Amino acid sequence: MNTTFFIARRYLFARKSHNVINIISVISAAGIAVGCAALVIILSIYNGFDNLLKGMFDSYTPDLVITPLENKVFAPSEATLEVLDGREEVASVCKMLEETVFLKYGEREAIVTARGVDSTYQDVTGLGRYISQGSFDLQDGEIPQMVLGASIAQELRINTTFLIPLEVYFPSRTARVSLSDPTAALKKVRVFPSGTISMDKNFDEQYVYMPISALRKLLEWEREVSSLEIRVKPEYVTAAGTVSRQFQNEIAILFGDAYQVRNKYQQNESLYKMMTYEKLAIYLILLFVVLIISCNVFGSLSMLIIEKQGDIGILRSMGADDGMINRIFTTEGWMISLLGAAVGVVLGVLVCLAQQTFHLVKMPGNFVVTYYPVQMQLTDLLLIFVSVAAIGYLMSHFVKAVRIKKA
Numbered sequence: 001m002n003t004t005f006f007i008a009r010r011y012l013f014a015r016k017s018h019n020v021i022n023i024i025s026v027i028s029a030a031g032i033a034v035g036c037a038a039l040v041i042i043l044s045i046y047n048g049f050d051n052l053l054k055g056m057f058d059s060y061t062p063d064l065v066i067t068p069l070e071n072k073v074f075a076p077s078e079a080t081l082e083v084l085d086g087r088e089e090v091a092s093v094c095k096m097l098e099e100t101v102f103l104k105y106g107e108r109e110a111i112v113t114a115r116g117v118d119s120t121y122q123d124v125t126g127l128g129r130y131i132s133q134g135s136f137d138l139q140d141g142e143i144p145q146m147v148l149g150a151s152i153a154q155e156l157r158i159n160t161t162f163l164i165p166l167e168v169y170f171p172s173r174t175a176r177v178s179l180s181d182p183t184a185a186l187k188k189v190r191v192f193p194s195g196t197i198s199m200d201k202n203f204d205e206q207y208v209y210m211p212i213s214a215l216r217k218l219l220e221w222e223r224e225v226s227s228l229e230i231r232v233k234p235e236y237v238t239a240a241g242t243v244s245r246q247f248q249n250e251i252a253i254l255f256g257d258a259y260q261v262r263n264k265y266q267q268n269e270s271l272y273k274m275m276t277y278e279k280l281a282i283y284l285i286l287l288f289v290v291l292i293i294s295c296n297v298f299g300s301l302s303m304l305i306i307e308k309q310g311d312i313g314i315l316r317s318m319g320a321d322d323g324m325i326n327r328i329f330t331t332e333g334w335m336i337s338l339l340g341a342a343v344g345v346v347l348g349v350l351v352c353l354a355q356q357t358f359h360l361v362k363m364p365g366n367f368v369v370t371y372y373p374v375q376m377q378l379t380d381l382l383l384i385f386v387s388v389a390a391i392g393y394l395m396s397h398f399v400k401a402v403r404i405k406k407a
Helices: 003-013 019-060 078-086 119-124 150-156 212-219 245-255 269-293 295-307 309-317 322-358 378-406
Strands: 064-068 090-105 108-117 131-134 143-149 166-171 186-197 207-211 227-232 259-263
Touching: 003 322, 019 269, 019 295, 019 322, 019 378, 064 245, 078 090, 078 245, 090 119, 090 150, 090 212, 108 119, 108 150, 108 212, 131 150, 143 150, 150 186, 166 212, 186 212, 207 212, 245 259, 269 295, 269 378, 295 309, 295 322, 295 378, 309 322, 322 378
Parallel strands: 108 207, 143 186
Antiparallel strands: 064 227, 064 259, 090 108, 090 166, 090 227, 131 186, 143 207, 166 186
16 A cells, blocks of 8 residues: 555544644535535536426427528428428428517507417427417318417416407508508407417417417518528437538528528527536636635644654654655645535535435426426536546645744
8 A cells, every 4th residue: 555645644534633723624625525516416407497488499499490581481482391391311491470469468468479370280389298288289170270379368368268269469461551540451360379488487488379370461461581491310419419410501501591491409409508507607607616615634644644643753763765755744635625525516416316216495476397407417526526626636635835944
């Protein structure tokens, strides 16, 4: 066994002559353990929310979306649609028409973003998982239906069991506005509410879904769409959750420079960047807390060096140089940090497993989940352990540099 490590281990685990040094060493390791456990738990909770939000966005975010660069709408040619449908990677191509419209339900009114979609969308979207009332049905025979965000439905006092139609208004593109009767320039269609979706506040307050044929009638379009949404087969999705860059470029070439083709990340680029920066900020803040806690190692080693003046003299008389004595106390300080880091990581993992299994801590208010979601990642655990070990080594190195010379 290495002599330096053997002596350092004896100093750490053997009984010291002064009990206060034992207490300070335990406090140092315990403080680091608590800090590491907090890092594991908080980062795992953040990962849980991160995956939950990404899953919610993925429910209505296609693998690729094609939109015009200048105009609000475009009319895709049948030849282009046939090429898309013929691609081996493509599972479905959905047409979407989006516009801000005016809703009226009885005496209540709201301005919302209406999304007109075709029958394909109803089959491939994951929004059905978030239906809180009714069902995600946009057509009942020849009768058009609408699915609303939960907040919109609450504002309009809509109940899907009522047989009262919603009136959807939009200014006509062709009719002239009459000062005597401005409402004559408004186009109107009637749809029946079929379901409500509860996802997040932004979505619930903004979006409604209806058949694209009904929205085209309201907007006075024939074949126009706001976007084409492409969903690819699972085997062609990369490990990062997006389509390959080559496939995206091929679709971009097919449509030309007048259109932009965006993958899932590009459609929600600001969201993904914000979540990445938030996680980094949380990690750095908690790591700084661990750094402050590690200052206890400084006090513990300083007092141990003072106590072991006799041992240092004996070691020197036996031929030990200053480098060996420095390594002994550096190793002990590092062992305190490693012990605290190991205990903290294990403790954090156990708490996360308990939360995953028993859902001990509940979520306040109304949310899509009733408990705090947690998801541990091996890379996070390794990063936490390595970071705390590095902090412990640097702190121990600083202590021996300051104290051993004086001794």
